[in-house]
Amino acid sequence: MKISLNWLGEHLDHGLDAAALCVLLARLGFEVAGRERRGAAFRGVVVGKVLSRDKHPNADKLSVCVVDDGTARWNVVCGAPNVAAGQAVAFARLGAELPGGLKIGKAKLRGVESQGMICSREELGLAKDGEGIWVLDAATAPGRDVASLLGPADDVLDVEIAPNRPDALSHRGLARELAAALGKPLKPLPAAALAAASGAAFPVSVEDAAACPYYSARLIEGVKVGPSPAWLKSRLEAIGLKPINNVVDATNFVLHDVGQPLHAFDADKLAGNRIVVRRAKAGETLLALDHKIYPLAGCLTIADADKSVALAGVMGGEASAVGEKTARILLEGACFAPAEVRRSSQRTRLRSESSYRFERGVDPELAAAASARAAALILQIAGGKAAQACEAAAPGERRPPIQTSAARINAILGTSFSEAEIAGALRPLAAELKAAGGSLEFRAPSWRRDLANAWNLAEEAGRFLGYDRVPYRLAPLAPRAASLTPAECASRRIRARLAALGLCEAYNYDLLSEKALAAARLPSENLPRVANPISEDWAVLRPSLLPGLLRNAQHNLSRGAESVRLFELGKVYARKNGAVEELWRVAGLLLGPAMQARWQPGRAPDAEFADAKAVVEDLLSRAGALSWAGLDAPAAGKTASDPLFHPANSLRALAGATPLATLGWLHPRVARAHDLERAGVVVFDLDLEALAALTRPRVQARSLSPFPPVRRDLALVVREEVPYGDVERLILGAAGEILQAVELFDVYRGKGVEPGGKSFAVRLTFGRADRTLTDVEVGETVNSRVLPALIRSGARPRC
Amino acid sequence: MAPTSRAAWEQAYARVESALRSAGAASAADLPALEETRIRFLGRKGELTELLKALKDLPLEERKALGPKGNALKESFEAAIASRRAELEDAGDAASLKNETVDLTLPALRPPRGRLHPLTVTLREIADIFHRMGYDWAEGPFVEDERHNFSALNFPPDHPARDSQDTFYLEGLPLLLRTHTSTVQIRAMEASRPPIRVVCPGRVFRHEQTDVTHSAVFHQVEGLVVDRGAGFSDLKGHLQTFLEALLGRGTKTRFRPSYFPFVEPSAEVDVKCFLCPGSGCPACKRTGWIEILGAGVVHPKVLEGVGWDPEQWSGFAFGIGVERVAMLLHGVRDLRDFYVNDLRFLNQFDEDLA
Structure with missing residues (x-):
């Protein structure tokens, strides 16, 4: 929210400069995200008329x-390309300070x-808007101080x-916080004296008092709509609002001054001279002030005798706008x-300064006074006569006071403040305090509305x-x-283990695109x-970690990597019995040589199945003896990643x-889809x-x-x-x-072995403990x- | 054929002695020749061995007289062998020291070296500090229901506080991807009785466009303590202890009022910028302070929601963003770098494998 310090000064003499104010606001829990200096930060700059322009010799x-x-x-040397004779420009005289x-x-x-x-x-010091000098309106009189063109x-x-502090969403609201912190009084608001001259009535009926506990409609006749006076324009412009006309500006001013959203209808565009606050009828729509049409189904609306003319608390309609x-x-x-305004705003995806405040909660007792204040302002700047407001009000709820003690507040804070200190801090915030x-x-x-219990008061005392x-x-x-979880x-x-085995850990998103799934052959x-994905790239919760790693491999190869060894530990998802099953898995990918030793020929072979097998066996070492099965074997079962494998x-x-684990080459189609066919x-x-469950x-x-x-070598x-x-x-079965141990140390094909055969050289190690x-x-x-x-099984010992 | 008389033995002695002289142990050309000479005389059937063995066949008197003579011959031969061996070995060493050099500047044969992801290391560093302070490690599901993510944490339905938690909802299921690890606070409380001290690290999801400082997937570490008499000052003590462990002794902290629906009083915690001398830099947005934690006293509605009596039990909770800390500690400028898995990026993080 934008706060003008000049405007703030109308509510409180705080006596602080902008920097000190920022520090105090932060201490009170109001972070200052930005600070902008308006007006002139220079002296001695006047409007000058360029009489002639010649090239520098x-x-x-x-x-x-x-x-x-x-x-x-004056003769002036200028480097800007856009300077020309006849222009009015900002001219810094000799002695000027920039x-x-x-x-x-x-x-x-x-x-x-x-x-x-x-x-x-x-x-x-005004703006960084491209090159060249600032060209003013040619009609501006030479000699006029440029600072006077900029406003105060x-x-x-x-x-x-x-979100819990809607009361601070106005200049007065923030001034109230500062006043409490500084122990200074707020200045009184200007009296909203309305001579109720017109007796014209505009009856109001509210059909849902819970949704609209208070409504007032005040008729003002004989207004003259036109531009606002300079002071009002300047107030609004300071906080980034565009002045529209005196009536609308008056309501916007009151909104940012005290925090009450207001709306002005053109009363002649309202049918039947009455207001009904009701639910929108089926099919009802509204052309709103932003020139868009909104379906109103289910929303609370403000209607005249015939139709909805505003979406309650959010925005008025264009047809009844003040012109x-x-x-x-x-x-x-x-x-x-x-909640009513929030639902309307969410349904229509329409947000406004008004809805922003109402959905957070506007002081229920503010509307009547703020409306009178706005009416007085309109009379002052647009003329006319105001009638008595027609009101519909539900009985106000009186909230019980908070009963607590300084001891309770000290316990929550873990402090030992005296009762007087705590009461002193809370008193400026209270409607009534008894200690x-x-x-x-x-x-x-x-x-x-946010203060309801001792914890709230502890925060206030602490603040x-x-x-x-x-x-x-x-x-x-x-x-x-302290304990760790088994999963951790x-x-x-x-x-x-995986890092020690030379794999780098990857982190991928849990969300995948349909395309990535298809490329990995995963259904x-x-x-x-996700019902509301940010983009198609992140639409489906992943069934496997491997599509992410394949993408990473592709990325690294494209960046010149020759060897990629990655793993990821993460969750995979499936729909199961109307819920989502999420399971921890770990996946890895090996590609290219493991060792970097080009200078020694034959020392750096590319990764192969056996390398991955070593990694998996290492990870599974605590599972005891493993058995291996092809993916189509009945014992092997199925996993979500299977279609991706060869x-x-x-x-x-x-x-x-x-x-426990699957390992293998990629399915050729998956390899092709990721440009990894030749990468192995x-x-x-x-x-x-x-x-994790293995103990x-x-x-x-x-x-x-x-x-x-004792060792014996056999060739078979x-x-x-x-x-x-x-x-x-x-x-193993025959030897007893x-x-x-049995260790394979050579696989040989060629001379001495018949075609269609191969020779395994194995070393058997025998021993006894006794x-x-x-x-x-x-x-x-x-x-x-x-x-x-061995011979019975068809093997032949080779000598 | 062994000499059985003194005369015969002395003859044999003279023969061996002369043979020893002509064999010239002291001048053997190399170690094999020396060994050959040694075996010729002192091997199992060596000439000198045989001579000494023959002594035992002589009468005792003669043995006494001749024994020392034989042994002296043996000792002098052994000494000659040993001295020549030493000479030859020294010469050999000198030669190999001179000739047997290899190129030691060839690159090392490096086995592949893996790395843990910097977010794993940072998350663990954060969570382990609390773990050492007696916090149990706790985890919860990533796919959550509305209750654990919002209402049990005192986010009322239709409340704008939910706007700060842009949420991914699942299609056709009353479920969502958790927007904060605060869900695990609730799950941990539901699963136990007070007192409780848990640290809940993990992955969270926000419906946000990804950019230099935002990601739809990121990580948090949440902490919760509920005990008798725990208050805001304990929160300050625990977080100060944590931040000094993470950033170094004497780290200055600042607690500012803030708003999180599940804690009251709420606070945001800043640390004195550790990248600039407090004068302001881009990391601290030129304020000299870096916002690093959200925290507060557990809201009574949160305790009531899990059936714990807020008049008897109280506590505090806090949360910290892992990516943000990793970026600050390692000077990472673009959050997206953590999720691209470029090996050139990952290999920089040469932390010891914790």
Whole structure:
């Protein structure tokens, strides 16, 4: 809200400059978002007439002008391209002072003396509006002080008023706060003496008294609509309002002066000489003052005998607007229920200074006085005769006083203010305050609807005594071993592991576009959707973290990255039984070489499936033994990310029957849609909730065998289609418990292996905890148990 | 064929001694040659070994006389071997010190190094300070109902206070994306009995156009304490402790009145600008103060709403924006950088993995 300090001065002699006022307002909880200086911040600048303009003899971009300042003629060097003979300009005479302390003296510019300066608006501290000098109306008389063209000097503050303080949404309202803080009295408002000369009545009926507890209609006849007087225009212009005409300006003035929205109708445009406050009828519309048509369905409206003429508390209609020819006006001063006005404003998406105040709550006892004040002002500046107001008023509710005590307020604040201090701070705010014998009775004035309990009063006491007087206290709250959630414990573990494995953490939005889903082959039917998206890009809640990571990979490749290793830990969503299921997951993406070691050939291979497998196995290490299944295996189940994976070159990791993670190549169509066909992307997607649920007993150290292990290497030729996993399982099954580990160390195809076959070289490690194994024992295990089993399955040992 | 008499043994001795002399251990060309010589004489079947073994077949008297002679020969040979070995090793070391250099300026073979997202690190830094002050970590759903996001927090229906919380609503469901982590205050209270001390970090959503300082998705850390006798001064004490832990000892704070429907009295908390000497910079909008927290005393309606008696229990709550803090601490100028995941951006945040 814009506050003019000159205007504020009509309500309170605060004796502060703008800077001090800003500090005080902030201390009271009114943040000042902006500050603007109006009027002249210069001296000695007059209107000058440019008599001639000639090119400077020694400079292409300068000109030499002769300027008449009403008393003499001066030679002036000017650099502006827009200066021309015949213009009226702002001329800084010798000795003039410009904003920032610049003094104008004689100066020689490239050999030509300049006896003053032709100014731009920017040089006068007025505005930054492009290049060139400020060209005034050519009819302005030379010699006139330019400051007099600008109106009075003023400071205008942009003050932020919280939604619970509608009482401060006016100059008087803010002055009231300052008066309380400074202990100074408010100046009385000018008396609104109305000689009720006209007896004309304009009956009012209110059909919904809860929505409109007070309505007054006052007829003013014989007004002469025209421009407002200069003082009024200047007041409105200072706070950024455009003067319209004397009647409308008078209502706007009262709105910003005391905070009461008012409306003036052209009474001759109202049918049936009466006002009805009622619900809009089905299909009823209003052409409002902003020239737009609004459907009124369900809204509270102001109607004449035939039709709605205003949307109550929001805006009047164009058809009954006050215009140049208006002679009879009907002045509305009303109080509307906040929720009523807010609903109307939201339904029509129409907001106004009026609706802004009504939806926050206007002092219910203000309308009558403010209407009288506006009527008196109209009579003063537009003439006419005012009638007695016709009113419809619901019985005013009398709110009970707040019963509390200084001790209670001190307890809420954690302070030890004396009763006198607290009462002293609250008294200027109260309609009535009784403080005696430890108890405190506070009756709030009609404009402070926000004050209802001890907590409200504690805030008021704190505000006026100063939040800085509340001590810093660390109460002896019992020390405790605070807990983390299981999800947070798992998140910390997994983030640390993934970062240690060389992946960078990404943060993507939870919202995706239909397009992004389609590019990732993910169906969108069962997904929760935002009813009011900002844009199509953020319309659907994500079913998987991977579309975001694919986008990130694409972005990084386009910025020249050769290796991308990213992970994200976040939520995914699905609609389930009329609700939304949200689940924590962690996903990752690997692309390009992991190591940066170009100088050593063969050391930096691109990421492959096995790299992602290492990451997933690492994360799942606490799940114990894993089994792997193709995505189409019945045991593998389904996850929302599945369609994004390559159907053949992907696997699901299961612990028992629980699917924990999926990893694999991208589906070729998904890779293509993200320009990643040639990049060799491996992705994984892991169920964080299942992982968090895995509990593991504390590690129990086992004793180490002092006996050396025995190793045997085997080369086994199998058919190309036999997976290594089968071979390993067979060996583990056949060898018995002395086999401690199986390690694949080579896969070979070529000379010595028949076409359509491949050779696995594996190293078997044998050992016992209680004694050294003999060669004989190991040889027997290999030759009579392991090899026969392998041979039976079709493998051939290669020597 | 071992000598069994003194004469024979002494003959053998002379032979070995002469052989030792001609073998010239002291002048062996290299370590293998030296080892070969050593084995020739002192190996299991070496000539000197055999000579010494033969002593045992001699009568005791003679053994006593000849034994020291044999051993002296052995010792002098061993000493010669050891001394030559030392010579050869030194020479070898000198050669390898001279010749075996590698290019140590080649770049390191770096394994890939991951990073935690700066928002993870900042959120955790903030929340962990409170965690160490005894606040339990609490979380809640991102998809919420109107009650937890608004009415239980004393945002009345049809009240303009809701305007500050531009909300994403879900299609066809009476649900929304939470606009603040204050929802978790309510959930934490519903799930327990007083007293309570929780820190609720997490992601929130606002229906806002994204720009340099705004994002439709961002993060907050909320805190709530309810206990007997907790008041505004405790709030000040806790937040001062927190801000000094985050920004350094002696951090100056300022509490200003404000308005949040779920706390009364409400406050906004500023810290003395830590980027300029208080003279004003863009970060503090030239005021010397940086707004960093919203806070206040829990509104009695919030306590009543979860069935706690505001005459017996009182508390305070506060909230802080993670992105804003991360931007201030790391000099990030555009909030959107956090959500693009450009590796050049992420790799800068070389914080230790907490």
